Structure formats: structure tokens, C-alpha cells
Amino acid sequence: MGGHSNWPEWIYVGVVIALMVWVGAEAWEAERLVEHVPADAKIIKVMGQQWFWTFEHEDGTKEIGELHVEKGKAYKFEIESKDVNHSFNIHDYVILMDAIPGRVNTVWFAPTDVGEHDIQCREYCGLIHYNMRGTLYVEEPSS
Amino acid sequence: MKKLVVLFLVLAVIVVIPAVESAFAAGDEPGEYLDRRAVIWNLFFRMMTIAFVVGAVVSGTMIWQCWRFRESHPKAKPTPYEGTDW
Numbered sequence: 412m413g414g415h416s417n418w419p420e421w422i423y424v425g426v427v428i429a430l431m432v433w434v435g436a437e438a439w440e441a442e443r444l445v446e447h448v449p450a451d452a453k454i455i456k457v458m459g460q461q462w463f464w465t466f467e468h469e470d471g472t473k474e475i476g477e478l479h480v481e482k483g484k485a486y487k488f489e490i491e492s493k494d495v496n497h498s499f500n501i502h503d504y505v506i507l508m509d510a511i512p513g514r515v516n517t518v519w520f521a522p523t524d525v526g527e528h529d530i531q532c533r534e535y536c537g538l539i540h541y542n543m544r545g546t547l548y549v550e551e552p553s554s
Numbered sequence: 555m556k557k558l559v560v561l562f563l564v565l566a567v568i569v570v571i572p573a574v575e576s577a578f579a580a581g582d583e584p585g586e587y588l589d590r591r592a593v594i595w596n597l598f599f600r601m602m603t604i605a606f607v608v609g610a611v612v613s614g615t616m617i618w619q620c621w622r623f624r625e626s627h628p629k630a631k632p633t634p635y636e637g638t639d640w
Contacts, residue, residue, distance in 0.1 A: 425561055429569045434604060441597040445590045485587050505591045521587035 448519045452485035459490070459497035459510035462539040464530060476545045478530065480522055481552040487519040498534035501547055507533060522549040 455478070456467040466474045480486055490499050492510040500507045501520075508518040530545035624630065 421558060421561065425565050429565045430604065430608065433569055434601065437597060437600060441593050444588055444593050449587060483587075503591075505594045520590055523589060 448487050448517070449485040449521075452487040452519050454487050454489055455480075457488045457490045457499055457510070458493060459499060459532065459536075459543075460493035461495065461537050462532070462543040464499070464532075464543070464545045477548060478545060479548045479550060482522050482525050482549050483552055485519060485521040487517055490516045490518070495536050496534050497532045497536045497543070500531050500533035501528055502531070503528040504547075509534060522547075525549050525551055 453469050455469075458465040458467070463476055464478075466478045468474075488499065488506070488508070490508050490510045491514070492512045494512065496512070497510040498507060499510050499518075504520050504522065506518055506520055508516045510516065526549050528547040528549070530547050532540055532543035534540075536543065621627070
């Protein structure tokens with residue numbers, strides 16, 4: 412085997428490891444950024460049940476099937492379920508979090524534009540899952 | 555072995571350390587909210603870029619190997635374990 416060299420293999424292995432480390436670091440960094448909840452985020456309790464969403468604001472205001480928030484403010488959702496597994500999804504804001512009975516899952520966001528967006532259940536939860544929808548209304552800030 | 559250590563050290567310096575540093579430095583500005591859409595979609599597009607580049611390189615290498623090391627290639631030579639009956 413004269414003249415044989417293992418260097419190409421080792422370089423290949425090194426490049427693959429470096430790429431995997433880089434991909435892992437990028438994903439870890441993105442996860443760290445989106446999970447870092449701002450200290451001034453307002454808490455909204457989200458309850459999923461067959462087959463609608465209920466929202467409770469910090470001041471006790473409750474909404475069913477629709478949610479009103481203000482542009483430029485941060486909100487932290489505390490997501491629960493009353494019956495079976497659901498998944499809280501606001502597609503336009505890339506929010507997706509499971510609603511599990513007996514467990515509180517959190518996710519936060521800060522709406523950037525005034526508008527209406529769909530809220531939906533993203534985990535099959537029974538007969539009327541397809542219609543477990545709501546609407547997010549992003550409004551101008553009041554103060 | 556020494557060369558391998560040097561290779562991995564070089565890789566660490568050019569890849570790992572900058573990635574870790576940027577990870578710890580970003581995202582701590584008070585009162586500024588990041589746009590999770592931008593973060594998540596940027597990650598998606600970067601990962602897709604890497605995935606397609608790696609896919610092209612790996613499949614390209616395999617295709618080239620099949621083409622170059624076929625028996626009928628003009629420069630093909632028998633390897634020692636194939637014997638001398640070529």
C-alpha cells in the first residue's frame with residue numbers, strides 16, 4: 412500500500428464534525444434567543460378544550476375564540492388544556508406550542524404589525540378539530 | 555497524530571469558538587424584542603443552504619467515484635488485492 416494517504420479521509424471527517432457542530436450551535440442559539448422571555452412581557456393564559464380556545468389577560472379579562480393584543484408589546488402565553496392534547500398555533504407569528512392537560516407550556520411573542528391573524532389547533536383533538544380556530548387581533552397600542 | 559491534533563485545533567479556532575462567542579453575546583439588549591419569525595426562518599434558510607450544499611458535495615463525490623473508478627476508465631489500475639489477472 413505504498414504511497415497511500417489517509418489525509419483526505421481525516422479532512423472529510425473533520426469537515427463533517429465541524430459542520431455538525433456549526434449546525435448544532437446555530438440551532439441552539441436560535442432556540443436560546445426565542446426562549447428568552449422579556450421581563451416586561453404580559454402574561455396571557457391560554458386554555459384549550461374541545462373545541463375552542465379561551466384567553467385570560469393579566470387584568471382578568473377573558474376572551475373566547477378571539478384574542479386582542481397591542482402592537483409592539485411582548486406577550487407570554489401560558490398554555491394549558493382541559494381535556495386532551497391540543498396545539499396552540501399562530502402561523503403568521505411562527506408560534507406553535509402543545510397544550511397538554513396538567514402541564515403549563517410557555518411561548519412568547521411581540522406583534523410587529525396591526526392586523527388579523529388566524530389561531531388554530533395543530534394537534535388532532537377529535538371530531539371538530541378542523542374548526543378549533545380563533546382570531547388574533549393586533550391593535551395600535553392604547554398608551 | 556500530532557497533525558490530527560493540529561487539524562482539529564485549527565477547526566476549533568475557525569468554527570467552534572466564533573459560534574459559541576456569538577451565541578453568548580447576542581440577544582441581551584433590554585427593551586428590544588426580537589422577531590421570532592426572523593430568527594426561526596433565518597435558521598431554516600441557513601440549514602437548508604447547508605443541507606443542499608452537503609447533499610450536492612456528497613452525491614457529487616459518489617458520482618465522481620463511480621465514474622473514475624469504474625473498470626473501463628482509461629486510467630484504471632488493479633489494486634493489489636485484485637491480483638494481477640487484469
